[in-house]
Amino acid sequence: MKKNLWTKLITTGMLLVLANVAIHAVGEPEAQAKKSLHSHSHGAAEVNISIEGTTVEVEIRAPNLDILGFENTPSGELEHNTVKQLKAQLEKDFEPILFPKESQCKLMGSKVEFDFPDDKGHDHSDFEMELNYTCLELKKVKTVETVLFKRFPTLRSAKVQIINGDKQSSDKINPKKVNFKLNDI
Ligand SMILES: [Zn+2]
Numbered sequence: 498m499k500k501n502l503w504t505k506l507i508t509t510g511m512l513l514v515l516a517n518v519a520i521h522a523v524g525e526p527e528a529q530a531k532k533s534l535h536s537h538s539h540g541a542a543e544v545n546i547s548i549e550g551t552t553v554e555v556e557i558r559a560p561n562l563d564i565l566g567f568e569n570t571p572s573g574e575l576e577h578n579t580v581k582q583l584k585a586q587l588e589k590d591f592e593p594i595l596f597p598k599e600s601q602c603k604l605m606g607s608k609v610e611f612d613f614p615d616d617k618g619h620d621h622s623d624f625e626m627e628l629n630y631t632c633l634e635l636k637k638v639k640t641v642e643t644v645l646f647k648r649f650p651t652l653r654s655a656k657v658q659i660i661n662g663d664k665q666s667s668d669k670i671n672p673k674k675v676n677f678k679l680n681d682i
Contacts, residue, residue, distance in 0.1 A: 542655040601633035
């Protein structure tokens with residue numbers, strides 16, 4: 498399920514890049530797409546929401562530096578414990594998006610991954626969180642709130658992408674604008 502959503506977003510992203518190139522006749526689409534997939538900016542997160550009927554999937558991606566405090570592959574007891582404890586803590590009770598009560602959203606599962614490089618040549622590493630909900634009355638909800646910036650204060654912005662059936666919309670959020678539209682697409 499996770500791969501499907503990323504694939505959808507990546508495909509859409511590549512199409513946009515291709516469209517851009519077609520219009521402006523500059524650059525190499527593959528190089529641009531690769532660059533955007535393999536780099537990140539510290540302080541910047543991505544929020545992807547996929548809605549299919551009553552099933553809602555929320556994915557968060559952010560630099561490990563902002564979530565964990567470091568990006569190197571953990572070494573030593575302290576770093577290993579930090580990773581283990583934070584994973585358990587976040588999977589237990591952290592919901593980055595608050596769905597209002599009237600949405601009747603029920604959290605079905607939550608999964609956290611810290612993606613560390615296998616070799617030491619990489620400088621950056623990513624955090625990913627995936628949450629699955631069943632929402633009976635999502636149509637009653639216009640906007641939702643994120644507590645991502647409250648929980649991880651070094652995050653300064655996030656790009657929001659929403660796929661609702663065959664429609665797609667995007668938004669930007671930051672510590673001063675924590676609400677975004679969910680259903681007006
Ligand atoms: Zn980094």
